[in-house]
Amino acid sequence: MKYALYLGCTVQTEQYGYEASVRVTMPRLGVELVDMAGASCCGFPPFSSVNELAWLYSSARNMAIAEGMGLPLFALCNGCHLSFAETKHMLEQNPEMKAKVNGKLAKEGLRYEGNVRLVHIFELLHDITGKDKITTALSNPLKGLRFAAQPGCHAIRPSRVGRPDDAENPKKLDDLITWLGAESADYPEKIDCCGSSLAVAAGKATLDIAGEKLKAVKRRGFDGLVTTCPFCFKVYDNKQRAIQVTVGDRELEVPVFYYTQLLGLAMGLKQEELGIDLNQSPVDAVLAKIGGA
Amino acid sequence: MTQKKSPKAVFQANAEACDQCGKCPSSCPVTIHVEGFNPRQIIAKVALGREADLMKSQVIWTCTSCLKCKERCPEEISPYDVIQALRRIAIYLELPHPEGYDASVKAVVETGVVQQPQLVRTRSKERKDRKSMGLPPAEKPRDMAAYTETLREILGEETV
Ligand code: SF4
Ligand code: SF4
Numbered sequence: 001m002k003y004a005l006y007l008g009c010t011v012q013t014e015q016y017g018y019e020a021s022v023r024v025t026m027p028r029l030g031v032e033l034v035d036m037a038g039a040s041c042c043g044f045p046p047f048s049s050v051n052e053l054a055w056l057y058s059s060a061r062n063m064a065i066a067e068g069m070g071l072p073l074f075a076l077c078n079g080c081h082l083s084f085a086e087t088k089h090m091l092e093q094n095p096e097m098k099a100k101v102n103g104k105l106a107k108e109g110l111r112y113e114g115n116v117r118l119v120h121i122f123e124l125l126h127d128i129t130g131k132d133k134i135t136t137a138l139s140n141p142l143k144g145l146r147f148a149a150q151p152g153c154h155a156i157r158p159s160r161v162g163r164p165d166d167a168e169n170p171k172k173l174d175d176l177i178t179w180l181g182a183e184s185a186d187y188p189e190k191i192d193c194c195g196s197s198l199a200v201a202a203g204k205a206t207l208d209i210a211g212e213k214l215k216a217v218k219r220r221g222f223d224g225l226v227t228t229c230p231f232c233f234k235v236y237d238n239k240q241r242a243i244q245v246t247v248g249d250r251e252l253e254v255p256v257f258y259y260t261q262l263l264g265l266a267m268g269l270k271q272e273e274l275g276i277d278l279n280q281s282p283v284d285a286v287l288a289k290i291g292g293a
Numbered sequence: 294m295t296q297k298k299s300p301k302a303v304f305q306a307n308a309e310a311c312d313q314c315g316k317c318p319s320s321c322p323v324t325i326h327v328e329g330f331n332p333r334q335i336i337a338k339v340a341l342g343r344e345a346d347l348m349k350s351q352v353i354w355t356c357t358s359c360l361k362c363k364e365r366c367p368e369e370i371s372p373y374d375v376i377q378a379l380r381r382i383a384i385y386l387e388l389p390h391p392e393g394y395d396a397s398v399k400a401v402v403e404t405g406v407v408q409q410p411q412l413v414r415t416r417s418k419e420r421k422d423r424k425s426m427g428l429p430p431a432e433k434p435r436d437m438a439a440y441t442e443t444l445r446e447i448l449g450e451e452t453v
Contacts, residue, residue, distance in 0.1 A: 035429060040433065277416060278415055
């Protein structure tokens with residue numbers, strides 16, 4: 001099955017470990033990814049907080065490109081996926097706005113019809129690919145490890161525009177973790193926010209909010225935190241040192257992985273192919289336990 | 294100078310329906326960590342027609358878009374969307390707002406992305422970019438001039 005791969009700003013400009021691990025693992029599951037020529041920012045943020053038409057135009061523009069390719073749109077980032085889902089929903093309900101957006105798109109010869117199919121990584125791995133295909137692709141199942149799932153706010157809320165998992169009790173990422181041979185467990189902080197959107201206005205608050213989750217994950221005895229959201233990863237992994245300083249706990253160490261990095265390790269792929277050398281959190285002990293390549 | 298639309302004219306919040314149940318602040322991660330931020334109070338002020346006070350304060354810039362209030366509000370008010378609308382009007386009226394927004398808007402309008410591909414560090418302090426990661430060049434609009442012009446036109450219109 002073929003999909004138009006939408007990376008989004010954050011993944012394509014800095015979260016290379018996510019992109020690399022997606023590009024190398026998906027084809028092994030029979031998923032063909034096609035890059036989107038001419039793609040641009042989805043608009044969420046900044047335009048969602050600045051100008052509604054600029055936001056809807058930005059999202060519709062990328063959906064129009066995917067429609068032109070005749071492929072379902074697979075957005076890697078939770079925020080981009082939600083931006084597309086919200087825009088699709090709004091333009092369905094507001095034909096006048098849709099016409100306005102199309103008037104703007106016409107300047108680049110684009111047209112948004114509204115028949116694009118949006119696909120989230122939870123759907124692609126959990127619902128479409130499924131357990132059998134994933135488990136048979138593994139050569140190095142992850143035994144003896146217990147991970148906390150971090151689905152991320154924008155993957156599960158708001159349910160009224162249609163999200164890939166349940167708003168209050170998301171389970172798909174947990175399933176995906178267990179399919180790799182590792183354990184997962186519910187924890188009360190699972191659906192809490194990483195706070196990354198606050199980084200623009202109040203950096204310290206982001207670190208305080210993120211620190212709460214890292215403390216909980218550590219206290220509850222998990223071996224690490226697993227996500228598919230580039231914003232969550234950026235905070236929990238890339239900013240883990242700063243979180244330690246802010247909350248005043250140098251020992252607040254939690255290994256953080258993109259799900260597709262763990263999937264790749266379980267497939268027997270090398271760390272470098274999966275961009276794991278870019279993870280800034282202390283992942284080495286977990287990697288030693290996983291072993292393999 | 295053109296007469297800018299008044300915030301009221303473009304503002305549609307169902308704030309009067311709020312029964313002050315408190316579900317939003319009890320869900321809100323920012324209410325716990327930042328003193329003075331409370332989505333229920335924001336809705337109460339909007340219901341009283343005091344949007345102007347909110348737009349002038351820094352409070353509206355402190356929501357972290359977790360969407361719990363939007364998900365859980367029994368009246369489907371969505372403090373989140375109200376806050377986003379207040380931000381749009383505040384920027385339109387050129388009221389003070391975090392600088393980061395202007396920088397992001399400028400970058401997207403001029404280059405199609407929020408930032409250019411970064412050099413990142415490995416744990417052993419090695420530098421990596423898309424090329425050394427074996428990733429293809431980043432995408433951007435093919436007709437950048439048309440794209441930039443369209444966004445400029447939209448941002449120059451009297452809408453928020
Ligand atoms: S969306 Fe904003 S206001 Fe609503 S609960 Fe989350 S942080 Fe609070
Ligand atoms: S959840 Fe809705 S009804 Fe309850 S206080 Fe917040 S805005 Fe008002």
